[in-house]
Every structure is written in C-alpha cells, then in structure tokens.
Amino acid sequence: MPISPSDFDYISQVVRKDSAIVLEKGKEYLVESRIMPLIHTEGWGSIEQLVHKMKTETARDLRDRVVEAMTTNETSFFRDIHPFELLKSTLIPEMIQKRQATRELNIWCGASSSGQEPFSLAMLIRENFPQLLNWKMFFMASDISRNMQKRCQAGFYSQLEINRGLPAPLLVKYFARTGMEWQIKEDVRKMIDFRLLNLCEKWPYMPSVDIIMMRNVLIYFDIETKKSILKKIRDILKPDGYLFLGAAETTLNLDDKFERMNFKQSGCYRLRQE
Numbered sequence: 001m002p003i004s005p006s007d008f009d010y011i012s013q014v015v016r017k018d019s020a021i022v023l024e025k026g027k028e029y030l031v032e033s034r035i036m037p038l039i040h041t042e043g044w045g046s047i048e049q050l051v052h053k054m055k056t057e058t059a060r061d062l063r064d065r066v067v068e069a070m071t072t073n074e075t076s077f078f079r080d081i082h083p084f085e086l087l088k089s090t091l092i093p094e095m096i097q098k099r100q101a102t103r104e105l106n107i108w109c110g111a112s113s114s115g116q117e118p119f120s121l122a123m124l125i126r127e128n129f130p131q132l133l134n135w136k137m138f139f140m141a142s143d144i145s146r147n148m149q150k151r152c153q154a155g156f157y158s159q160l161e162i163n164r165g166l167p168a169p170l171l172v173k174y175f176a177r178t179g180m181e182w183q184i185k186e187d188v189r190k191m192i193d194f195r196l197l198n199l200c201e202k203w204p205y206m207p208s209v210d211i212i213m214m215r216n217v218l219i220y221f222d223i224e225t226k227k228s229i230l231k232k233i234r235d236i237l238k239p240d241g242y243l244f245l246g247a248a249e250t251t252l253n254l255d256d257k258f259e260r261m262n263f264k265q266s267g268c269y270r271l272r273q274e
C-alpha cells in the first residue's frame with residue numbers, strides 16, 4: 001500500500017527534526033523504498049503501523065533507525081578525483097611546509113558514509129607523504145549513521161565497491177581478502193577516529209582543522225541549515241585551512257567569508273583573506 005499523505009508528513013518531519021534532511025513532497029517513493037525493506041525484515045507490519053509505533057514508543061531506537069534509513073550513503077573511493085589530486089599536488093605539500101614547527105595536521109571528514117572518502121585520503125597520505133605518519137595527526141571521520149560508523153570501523157568492502165575508484169596497486173597493498181569481501185588493513189584503519197556526529201546538533205570539541213571534507217551532504221539540507229553548518233565550519237577551520245564540498249555544492253549566496261579555489265572541479269574553498 002502506498003504511504004498516506006499524513007504518514008509521509010510525519011516521517012518527513014521526524015527526519016527533518018533529527019537530521020536536517022529535507023524530504024519534500026514528491027519524495028514519497030523514496031520513503032517507501034527505504035522503509036519497506038525495514039518493515040519486512042523487522043516485522044513492523046505496514047508503514048501505518050510503523051508510524052503508530054513511532055508515535056507511541058518513547059524509546060528513540062525506532063525513530064533513529066527510520067532516520068538512518070533515510071540517509072543516502074552513496075560514495076566511492078577517490079570520488080571525483082580532483083580534490084585528491086589537488087591535495088596531493090599542492091595542498092598537503094604546502095601544509096607540510098607551513099606546519100614544520102608544530103608537526104601537527106588535523107583532518108576531518110564530516111559525512112564519511114561507509115569510509116571510502118577518509119580511507120582514500122589515508123592511502124594518499126601513506127603513498128605520498130609517509131613522513132606524516134610520524135606527525136601528530138588528528139584524523140576524524142564522522143557520520144550521523146551508526147551503521148556507517150560500524151562499517152568504517154570494520155573496513156569491509158564488496159568487490160563492487162572496490163571496483164568503484166580503487167586503483168589495483170592500492171587494493172593489493174592495503175587490503176586483504178576475507179571470503180567474498182576485502183578488508184582494509186589495520187594500520188590504515190587505525191589512522192582514523194570514526195565517530196557518530198550529527199551535523200545539525202551541537203558539535204563536540206575538536207582541535208582546529210587544516211582540511212575539512214564535507215562533501216555531498218549539504219545538498220540534503222535547507223538553506224538555513226547549510227548556512228549554520230558553514231558558520232560552524234568557519235569556527236573550527238584554521239585561517240589557512242581548506243574546505244572541500246561536493247561537485248553540486250557551493251558556499252555562494254550562503255557564506256561570503258569563503259572563496260573558491262580555482263582548480264578544476266575540486267570543490268575546494270578557503271577563508272577569504274581580508
């Protein structure tokens with residue numbers, strides 16, 4: 001049975017309140033396609049029964065699982081390649097020069113999904129800047145989804161996921177085959193602290209950051225949420241740090257304190273130098 005308008009309104013309000021993800025009218029098919037598999041596996045009956053349970057249950061677990069099901073976790077290794085090329089050719093060498101005195105580098109992937117983005121960056125560092133492994137590195141990767149956090153911590157990937165963007169030499173060097181899957185090796189996993197973090201809630205303390213990857217997540221939010229996240233990013237980004245957004249995202253008309261770097265379609269921004 002298709003989702004009723006009132007059940008759709010209720011679910012979209014919960015999702016918006018808890019994650020800032022906007023589900024506009026017309027996205028009923030999306031809610032149905034994401035929620036129905038859960039209804040079947042969990043034996044929740046129907047969407048109507050699920051909504052009734054959500055309204056009457058005080059425990060947050062059910063609500064969290066519905067919100068989590070509505071996140072889009074699409075990602076791939078070295079996605080859009082240009083950000084990684086810019087980091088390799090210019091930005092990380094520049095950081096290494098500038099941070100010689102402290103030998104500290106801080107990186108944050110703010111919507112890390114199943115981990116391909118932070119692991120791509122970790123492999124890029126190991127391949128090209130091994131000296132950084134002796135630096136004090138704060139490398140955090142976070143997501144709102146507990147399932148994604150667990151996946152990142154475990155580091156298992158299917159052949160299909162491996163085929164999307166991972167060069168063969170890196171597969172051979174950094175992954176071990178276990179059954180039908182590939183697991184990224186422990187030394188790479190250990191470089192990154194995987195946390196749960198909801199971007200629309202108060203952020204925990206973190207040291208000021210040199211490189212922030214916040215790619216392909218702002219697109220799901222309304223303008224006010226985008227503005228408030230960009231403002232919070234300004235508060236933690238080092239004055240000479242860099243922010244990466246997804247190819248369909250921009251700071252334009254949202255926050256004029258950022259300026260876009262002119263490097264292909266890298267989606268790289270820095271704080272406007274006054």
Ligand SMILES: C[S@@+](CC[C@H](N)C(=O)[O-])C[C@H]1O[C@@H](n2cnc3c(N)ncnc32)[C@H](O)[C@@H]1O
Nearest residue numbers: 019071073074075111113144198199215216217
């Ligand atoms: C499309 S993926 C992007 C993954 C990666 N950054 C990339 O570009 O390949 C979007 C991720 O944002 C996460 N997300 C959605 N809303 C969020 C929120 N309010 N706080 C933190 N993460 C959120 C989702 O769980 C999902 O894993």
